[in-house]
Amino acid sequence: MRTSWRIGRIFGIEIFIDSSWLIIFALITWSLSSFYFPHYHPGWSVRMYWLIGVTTSIIFFMSVLIHELAHSLVAKKQGEEVRNITLFIFGGAAQIADEPDRPSKEFRMAIVGPLTSIALAVVFGIIWLIAREINQPLAALTRYVAFINVMLALFNLLPGFPLDGGRVLRSIVWGATGNFRRATRIATWAGQVLAFIFIVWGIIQVFAGSFIGGLWIAFIGWFLHSAASRSYHQVFLREMLRGVRAKDLMTTDFKTVTGNMSVQKLIDEYVLHHAGHAFLVAENGHIEGIVCLEDIKVVPQEKRATTLVREVMTRKEELATAAPEEDGNVILSRLGSRDVGQLPVIERGQVIGILCRSDILRNLQLRTELGI
Ligand SMILES: [Zn+2]
Known part of the structure; x- marks a missing residue:
């Protein structure tokens, strides 16, 4: 280190x-x-x-x-x-x-x-x-x-x-x-x-x-x-x-979960069930943060039942946001400068998508394989 x-x-x-x-x-x-x-x-x-x-x-x-x-x-x-x-x-x-x-x-x-x-x-x-x-x-x-x-x-x-x-x-x-x-x-x-x-x-x-x-x-x-x-x-x-926009990279079919849920429950009921990898954490319409697969993975198996989503999510205060038309490079450097792995994509005050660092890498990998 x-x-x-x-x-x-x-x-x-x-x-x-x-x-x-x-x-x-x-x-x-x-x-x-x-x-x-x-x-x-x-x-x-x-x-x-x-x-x-x-x-x-x-x-x-x-x-x-x-x-x-x-x-x-x-x-x-x-x-x-x-x-x-x-x-x-x-x-x-x-x-x-x-x-x-x-x-x-x-x-x-x-x-x-x-x-x-x-x-x-x-x-x-x-x-x-x-x-x-x-x-x-x-x-x-x-x-x-x-x-x-x-x-x-x-x-x-x-x-x-x-x-x-x-x-x-x-x-x-x-x-x-x-x-x-x-x-x-x-x-x-x-x-x-x-x-x-x-x-x-x-x-x-x-x-x-x-x-x-x-x-x-x-x-x-x-x-x-x-x-x-x-x-x-x-x-x-x-x-x-270059030329890739936030809206091309983000996940739009994300689910909203509560912060009080255990990580185990999130895995069982949401990750495995919906095959989702990014979730909005909100309580009564108030956004608390975002939780991605990367945040969950680091919790040891035996602690997943007792760890709350709220404890592992990226809190709202730490999150940067992006607009749907913003450039992929701008977003990547924003993620880098904040040292966070995810951000919500916001349009007219509404969260329309979630973007994780892994989405960017996945997109790149896909485009490399397809030779684009
Ligand atoms: Zn020099």
Whole structure:
């Protein structure tokens, strides 16, 4: 289970720190304070090494954050919804709800990250030029941060999806061919080739005697590989759902049940009898929530007789709603952002259907099988 902590909000964007980030923060601080600075700058006190080490680490991660903020702000300006930014072991990631709808938008959104890192490198480089005659620790710090920002820009510019360079590549192919899916496929393929090179290079390094460094490179390759295939699946899902409306996905012949009913009774009298998989929970015409097969399944068999539907349903307060004409992608991201599995489809104040996450998947599966 992954844990993350919210550390604040900038320009309306929530900033999170993933627990894995602590490892990399500790590792970088330790290697800077114990090896890097003592090696290049002998003669400082131990306290000074750690002070500069910690400060450098913090500024490094602020640089990563600024890089991600640059992506997010351009995305927001272009009308995209930015959910949050999370710092984790491999840097940072901005959660942008939708893929851009035009190549030019994607190009701008992707390129601004590396450009921001270059700009930061220039700023720190200038401070270094000024400080190197005056203040040795400040000079050492800014020199390192300038260098790391250049590396950040170069690494992110590698042309493999989902790195920024891969997105730039995709936007160019997309712009040239007009085919979003093919552009994604090419950029993902480039990402996987890149991942493969990293893994092989890492293994060679391990055998050449650089164990930790080699392992780290291979690890980055593995991460790139899984990120590339995950992103591709997401894009594929989005493409498939384009043009599908809430009313095509929802269940309309749902039954209404009361919250006081036991889960066992619901299964016996409704699920098995009517073969339904989504139910509206209401009392005297007041909606209390929705219960889907997914909610029922998690209740252990021996507890089903004593568990009430009310206890397992998704309560009305947690439910988002949809209109019948709304797009499948919008609904999928709404379900994702609320972290709920179902929502009622409402028309003129009336619940006309229930939509579960499993309905979306079932629809996709059906369409894949039929080749639509
Ligand atoms: Zn980036």
